[in-house]
Amino acid sequence: MHIDLTGRTAIVTGSTGGIGLAIAKGLVTSGARVVVNGRRSPAVDRAVRDLSALGVGKAEGFTGDLGTAAGCAALVAAHPSCDILINNLGIFEPKDFFDTPDEDWNRFFEVNVMSGVRLSRAYLPGMKERNWGRVVFVSSESALNIPVEMIHYGFSKTAQLSVARGLAERMAGTGVTVNSVLPGPTLSEGLADMLRPEQEKTGRPLEEVAAEFVMTHRPTSIIRRAATVEEVANMVVYLSSPQASATTGASVRVDGGVLSTI
Missing domain, CATH: 1.10.10 (Arc Repressor Mutant, subunit A)
Incomplete structure (x- = not known):
């Protein structure tokens, strides 16, 4: 299967390392123009430099905290349109339920959930108007297999699945798909x-x-x-492609079989 994203613009949040950077690399090598994001300029610059060295596609950077409304607004102002939105930004922290204060619940909700809500709200109308677009939420098997050691994290990942499914239905009948990926x-x-x-x-x-x-x-x-970050990224790149046009509203597992369910 040859995935060609030439002419498409992708935004990958939280993409200076890990799964996010692997996704950005996969999109760039498929010919896309990719905007990478992080909170610190040196990390963003390094990611752009590494992606540009691949010699295909195009990489640009945006430095900002997308866990805030102001950070999301600044990204949209700098890059007002995209064809592919990868809501990868996320945080995790093992902490017992009884030691997790309101501030932590709010922080996880803002970063893990509201970043994707705000950016999807900004970019989906343009995708719908052009009748083509891809939105992928990078969730986790913890959305279904709630980790007792970080219930607040599991909650935020389950919320992503709800948002993604709802948005897929909201885009019904268009060329826009919305999916979730569940890494293990x-x-x-x-x-x-x-x-x-x-x-x-x-x-x-x-x-x-x-x-x-x-x-x-x-x-x-x-x-x-x-799993390797590349194994997760491969699924995200596929869901971002024209070939995945009939897959929407789905929660696609890349969990190595951790979830004991069919």
């Missing part, structure tokens, strides 16, 4: 940093330590390892 444990920079002390202590390969982590915390995993 993924060996991004965040997980790698968390596992680094164990890896350094034992001298084992990081992938082996990650696999042990997966089987301890998500023993239902069928692949029995952490």
Whole structure:
């Protein structure tokens, strides 16, 4: 399958590293013009430089905190139109329910949910008018498999599924699709940093330590390892493509079989 996104503009939120950067790379290599985003200019500049070095597509940067209404408004002002919106921005933090104050619930809602709500509200009308567009929410298997150690995170990921499904129905009859992707444990920079002390202590390969982590915390995993960021990005790029025109309103799992359901 050859995915050609030449002439399409994509915005990927939270894309200076991890899954977001892998998605940006996949879109750029498919010929798209991609706007990458982060809160710090050095990280944004580095991502743009690395993507530009691929020699295909085009990469631009936007520095701003999209976990705020002001940050979203600034992005829309700088880039008023796009064909592909990837709502990837997200935060997570293990914290017991009884130790999680209102401020944390509000912060997770603002960053994980409202960033996608605000940007979808801004960009979907243009997609509908042009009768083509793709919106993808990067959720998590934690949306369905609520982690007891961070219920507030699971809540925010479930909310994304509701928003995405509702928006898909709102765009019914148009050439605009809205979907969610549910990654499972993924060996991004965040997980790698968390596992680094164990890896350094034992001298084992990081992938082996990650696999042990997966089987301890998500023993239902069928692949029995952490996914790579590229494996998740591949699904997002497909859903962003013309080839995925009949897939909308879906929650597509890239969870390695963690969810024990058909």
